Amino acid sequence: MKERLVDGAYALGWAALKHLPEPVARGLFQQIADYTWRRRGKGVLRLETNLRRVRPELDxxxxxxxxxxxxxxxxxxxxxxxxxxxxxxxxxxxxxxxKGMEQLEQALADGRGAVAALPHMGNWDLAGAWVAGAAGHPFTTVAERLKPESLFDRFVAYRESLGMEVLPLTGAGVSVIGTLARRLRAGKLICLVGDRDLSEAGLPVDFFGEQTRMPAGPAALALRTGAALFPVTLWYDGPVMRVVIHPEVVPPAEGDQREKTSAMTQAMADIWADGIREHPEDWHMLQKFWLADLEGVK
Structure with missing residues (x-):
């Protein structure tokens, strides 16, 4: 019953809310945000725990x-x-x-392929819609499988309608990494949200002075295929969202595959940390993130 209610709520959102006048929709969602914040539920408390690491100087x-x-x-x-x-x-x-789109377009023009890796900042769907629609670069991405299955199908259909090819993280019966590698070798673009490890097999990184894990996928794919790896940060600035595509993270000259992947992932984490430190309100991390907070981690 709960899953059906959740799916129904999202279906109502996509069916009805997109037709509201913008001022009405903005006011409605601000009220929902304020109500949720005042309730002090688990997500809000977790957000504050995470933000305390980002801005420890705040009372x-x-x-x-x-x-x-x-x-x-x-x-x-x-x-x-x-x-x-x-x-x-x-x-x-x-x-x-x-800002910085020209370097990504150059990598695509050179036939290298490109990996754009971003954290849970701003609106990554809006950035993706801009890249696929306004900039004319359809891309491939990966989505976490949700419950119920009907809700996951809605998200896939929604993102595909924006110009994205969406691969389910699990349960597809095909190799996600293999498919992404083929896209890159064909000179295509892939975009991955890369700050939160969903597999519990990510690489250890230092993030705001504490240990966490981040997915190896973006850096590993770039190393495997020779594609360019671009960290991205994004945030809201009044009525617009600003996006910065940072310079390519180049593989180190020395080290084995894992050492190079780790170094590149840490380099991305450092860039994301700078962006999050500057715009912490736009980092939407309402889940446990650091190893010290994860269950079973000593």
């Missing part, structure tokens, strides 16, 4: 205010996601301002 009042703004940013992501399918290329271009 409790400052941390509470940061989490309030953070919840508004998170609900803005959902508001936009329910409405993106109605946006044309002109609106995408107006809402999403991108």
């Amino acid at each position: 409790e009042a400052g941390l509470r205010e940061l989490s309030r703004v953070g919840m508004r940013s998170y609900l803005r992501y959902w508001k936009e996601s329910f409405r993106l399918q109605t946006w044309g290329t002109d609106q995408l271009a107006a809402q999403c301002q991108v």
Whole structure:
């Protein structure tokens, strides 16, 4: 019953909310964000625990205010996601301002293929819609399989409608890494959210002075195929979202495959940390993230 209710709520969101006038939709989702923040549920408390690592200088009042703004940013992501399918290329271009796209386009023009790796910042779906629609570069990505299955199917259909090829992380009966590698060898673009390890087999990295794990996939794929690896940061700036495609992370000259992958992943983590430190309210991490907080980790 709970899964059916969740699926029904998302179906209602996609069916109805995209037709609301923008001021009405904005006000509605800000109210939802404020209500959720005031309830002090598990997600809000976890967000504050994570933000405390990012901004340790804040007192409790400052941390509470940061989490309030953070919840508004998170609900803005959902508001936009329910409405993106109605946006044309002109609106995408107006809402999403991108810096550094020329280096990614050069890698594609050279036939190398490119991996764009980003954290859970801003609205990664909006950035993807801009790349596929306004910039004209369809790409392949990976999605975590959700429950119920009907909800996962809705997310896949939604992202495919924005111009993305979506591969399920598990349960597809095909090699996800192998498919991504083939796309890169064909000179294509893949985009991966890479700050949170879902496999429990990620690489250890230092992030804001503490240990966590991040997926090896982006760096490993770049090494395996010779594709260019570009870290991305993104944040809200008033009515627009700003995106920075940072310079390519180049493999170290020395070390074995794992050592090179680890060094490249740490380099991406450092760039993401700088972006999150500057715009912590737009890092939507409402789950346990650092090893010290994960169950079973000593």
